[in-house]
Amino acid sequence: MSESSGTERQTATVDSDSIEDPLLEVDGLRKQFGGVVAVDGATFAVGEGSLTGLIGPNGAGKSTTFNCITGIHEPTGGRVTFDGQEITGLPPYTLANRGLVRTFQIARELSDMTVLENVMLAPDDQVGESAIRSVLPGLRDDVIADEEAVRDRAWETLDFFEIDHLAHENAGNLSGGQRKLLEMARVLMTDPEMVLLDEPLAGVNPTLEEKLLERIHELRREQGLTFLLVEHDMDVIMNNCEHIIVMHQGSVLAEGDAEAITSDERVLEAYLGGEV
Amino acid sequence: MSVAESVRDRLDALPDIGLVAGFMGAIWAIMLVLALSVGGAEWANLAAGFIGSVTVLIGGYAILALALNLQWGYTGLFNIGIAGFMAVGAYTTAILTAPTDPAAGAVAGLGLPLWVGLLGGMLAAAVIGGLAALPALRLKADYLAIVTVAFSEVIRLTVNWSGLAEFSLFGRTLGTGGATGISFESANDVAGSLVNGVGAPVAAAFQGVGVSAPNLANLTYGLMLMAVVGASYWVFARLTNSPFGRVLKAIREDETVTQSLGKDTRVFKIKTFMIGCALMGLAGVLFRGQAGYISPSQFRPTITFYVFAALIIGGSGSNTGSILGAATFSGLLFYLPARIGENVPLGTRAPSNIVEAVAALGSLDPFPLVAYTVGNVSTLRFVLIGVVLIYIIQNQPDGLLGHRNEPAASVDLDRSRADLGGESDE
Numbered sequence: 226m227s228e229s230s231g232t233e234r235q236t237a238t239v240d241s242d243s244i245e246d247p248l249l250e251v252d253g254l255r256k257q258f259g260g261v262v263a264v265d266g267a268t269f270a271v272g273e274g275s276l277t278g279l280i281g282p283n284g285a286g287k288s289t290t291f292n293c294i295t296g297i298h299e300p301t302g303g304r305v306t307f308d309g310q311e312i313t314g315l316p317p318y319t320l321a322n323r324g325l326v327r328t329f330q331i332a333r334e335l336s337d338m339t340v341l342e343n344v345m346l347a348p349d350d351q352v353g354e355s356a357i358r359s360v361l362p363g364l365r366d367d368v369i370a371d372e373e374a375v376r377d378r379a380w381e382t383l384d385f386f387e388i389d390h391l392a393h394e395n396a397g398n399l400s401g402g403q404r405k406l407l408e409m410a411r412v413l414m415t416d417p418e419m420v421l422l423d424e425p426l427a428g429v430n431p432t433l434e435e436k437l438l439e440r441i442h443e444l445r446r447e448q449g450l451t452f453l454l455v456e457h458d459m460d461v462i463m464n465n466c467e468h469i470i471v472m473h474q475g476s477v478l479a480e481g482d483a484e485a486i487t488s489d490e491r492v493l494e495a496y497l498g499g500e501v
Numbered sequence: 502m503s504v505a506e507s508v509r510d511r512l513d514a515l516p517d518i519g520l521v522a523g524f525m526g527a528i529w530a531i532m533l534v535l536a537l538s539v540g541g542a543e544w545a546n547l548a549a550g551f552i553g554s555v556t557v558l559i560g561g562y563a564i565l566a567l568a569l570n571l572q573w574g575y576t577g578l579f580n581i582g583i584a585g586f587m588a589v590g591a592y593t594t595a596i597l598t599a600p601t602d603p604a605a606g607a608v609a610g611l612g613l614p615l616w617v618g619l620l621g622g623m624l625a626a627a628v629i630g631g632l633a634a635l636p637a638l639r640l641k642a643d644y645l646a647i648v649t650v651a652f653s654e655v656i657r658l659t660v661n662w663s664g665l666a667e668f669s670l671f672g673r674t675l676g677t678g679g680a681t682g683i684s685f686e687s688a689n690d691v692a693g694s695l696v697n698g699v700g701a702p703v704a705a706a707f708q709g710v711g712v713s714a715p716n717l718a719n720l721t722y723g724l725m726l727m728a729v730v731g732a733s734y735w736v737f738a739r740l741t742n743s744p745f746g747r748v749l750k751a752i753r754e755d756e757t758v759t760q761s762l763g764k765d766t767r768v769f770k771i772k773t774f775m776i777g778c779a780l781m782g783l784a785g786v787l788f789r790g791q792a793g794y795i796s797p798s799q800f801r802p803t804i805t806f807y808v809f810a811a812l813i814i815g816g817s818g819s820n821t822g823s824i825l826g827a828a829t830f831s832g833l834l835f836y837l838p839a840r841i842g843e844n845v846p847l848g849t850r851a852p853s854n855i856v857e858a859v860a861a862l863g864s865l866d867p868f869p870l871v872a873y874t875v876g877n878v879s880t881l882r883f884v885l886i887g888v889v890l891i892y893i894i895q896n897q898p899d900g901l902l903g904h905r906n907e908p909a910a911s912v913d914l915d916r917s918r919a920d921l922g923g924e925s926d927e
């Protein structure tokens with residue numbers, strides 16, 4: 226990559242070695258759409274079991290970074306490593322099966338399917354995903370047993386997210402906030418190791434927001450899950466994330482804990498001073 | 502409440518088997534009434550002829566609509582090459598089963614038993630379908646539409662090509678018969694031997710009231726096709742009411758999300774396309790090859806359009822709807838008008854063109870227009886089909902049953918008893 230030398234200057238200021246035990250490492254990630262450079266040599270790491278915040282003004286390239294990490298977009302350059310293995314450009318289903326999943330900034334519910342179907346779709350390797358097993362009489366018994374377990378788990382998840390009363394409703398009929406909850410419920414049903422959350426709290430009421438954040442901390446504590454969270458509400462980020470990455474114009478501007486970020490002049494400038 | 506709504510509510514209240522049986526019964530009753538009113542002393546034979554033919558037609562379209570429903574209704578795979586996949590199945594069966602010592606001028610085959618031929622036909626259609634679907638592994642659905650329509654025309658032109666009409670392979674002579682077509686052991690013969698064998702006493706009773714042997718065999722064949730419809734429905738209902746079916750629906754809704762949830766959608770798409778094409782191949786030989794003879798002209802692209810029409814009427818995404826749509830399209834819109842046109846006497850006042858017919862309305866005489874319509878109903882039914890399709894797309898876009906919420910799962914999705922904590926005191 227001939228361009229990588231040009232981005233050296235920006236990445237040099239970032240000390241990602243400071244992350245102990247990184248689960249996800251992004252190195253010089255670049256994504257270009259025609260003339261637009263959406264991600265321009267972003268380099269950062271996310272520690273295993275952490276709740277890391279990813280912030281930056283609109284258009285900074287956060288969502289595109291997510292898309293490149295999770296295989297939705299093929300990166301133009303750079304490397305992504307997950308759990309010690311290079312995953313650059315791998316398709317989304319491979320990554321999901323390895324435990325790396327994401328939610329979408331604009332909720333993508335499967336609108337002509339019920340809420341319960343949306344959630345029951347998610348678990349990996351369901352017995353009944355085999356065409357033969359779901360048809361043949363003897364084999365279908367296993368499918369049914371497996372599905373009963375999935376169904377019960379789905380109901381528990383819907384209970385937690387307080388959308389159980391909508392279980393039989395088509396997902397397309399949900400409100401914006403409810404769709405966000407469905408996205409998160411669905412992604413947790415995949416039994417992930419790491420979840421990338423793209424503005425999951427937008428449109429969610431404050432009480433439930435509290436509950437979701439509590440749940441995230443609980444999943445970290447009890448199951449060792451890792452979260453990378455994009456969120457516009459600075460209070461949420463500052464109060465919950467032990468490590469924060471700030472992106473600006475496609476690359477990482479600064480990173481550190483809440484205190485370091487709030488006192489960083491470049492960050493203030495990026496947020497207040499606009500593009501100039 | 503509109504008429505459409507009240508019809509729909511009534512349909513919703515019935516179990517699916519009752520719905521299909523009631524629908525078929527009603528169509529048979531209409532055929533019987535038609536035969537009684539125009540058949541005179543011959544009514545029984547005429548009724549058997551009508552009912553047999555309409556049942557074969559509905560059976561054929563029902564199998565095709567079920568297959569398309571799996572591909573398009575469930576998965577969103579836009580297959581506009583149905584005719585081609587039917588041809589692959591039909592020709593493979595024909596070549597496998599045609600006699601090794603054919604009549605003069607006919608093309609020889611491998612002389613294998615019919616069941617081997619049918620399995621071979623399905624397999625070949627599945628393999629060709631899988632090949633056609635390869636480009637569709639990309640996310641964009643448009644590729645598949647273009648590729649399937651191209652495949653279907655290439656297949657039709659290939660079997661029509663004189664170069665393949667007869668050739669030698671491993672010392673045996675076989676071929677497609679080119680434009681002349683190919684004869685093989687007819688599935689209809691099976692119906693014939695049923696009528697003459699185990700069914701002989703029943704057949705005698707039918708013949709007693711004047712039903713001819715060919716009409717009786719045709720009726721039997723129609724019922725056999727309905728059994729194939731029943732078996733296909735059983736398989737497809739289990740296939741779709743399962744986690745497999747859930748993934749298919751998810752692909753239709755949003756393939757990227759489905760992939761993000763860990764499903765290798767390519768595998769599901771290919772499998773689905775192959776299963777659907779296998780069934781289309783079977784329909785190709787059972788339906789188009791009923792008489793033990795096929796030729797390229799039986800696999801024109803119009804049939805693809807008809808199957809889409811049937812599925813849109815019935816409700817894309819519903820297996821039961823596929824069958825009802827096939828019955829409505831082929832029985833009521835396609836077959837019935839043609840029989841009315843043939844059998845209703847018009848007298849001498851029927852005008853020769855639409856202008857005269859409409860002009861007569863000026864003198865308050867509606868008869869010429871009615872007579873003209875009836876006399877030309879074979880042509881006008883295509884207008885009728887178009888009007889019905891436009892009505893449905895405008896007012897009832899989900900067809901007869903597509904609005905139903907049919908969650909894809911193998912179990913009852915209500916909260917299980919164990920979850921209802923408060924009720925554990927049993």
Ligand SMILES: Nc1ncnc2c1ncn2[C@@H]1O[C@H](COP(=O)(O)OP(=O)(O)O)[C@@H](O)[C@H]1O
Nearest residue numbers: 258261263281282283284285286287288289290
């Ligand atoms: N699919 C795309 N095609 C073209 N440009 C895009 C595409 N996706 C994002 N961009 C551009 O990339 C830049 C970064 O966008 P995005 O990653 O959505 O930012 P953020 O999520 O930080 O708000 C923006 O200028 C946006 O217009």
Ligand SMILES: [Mg+2]
Nearest residue numbers: 287288289330
């Ligand atoms: Mg964004």
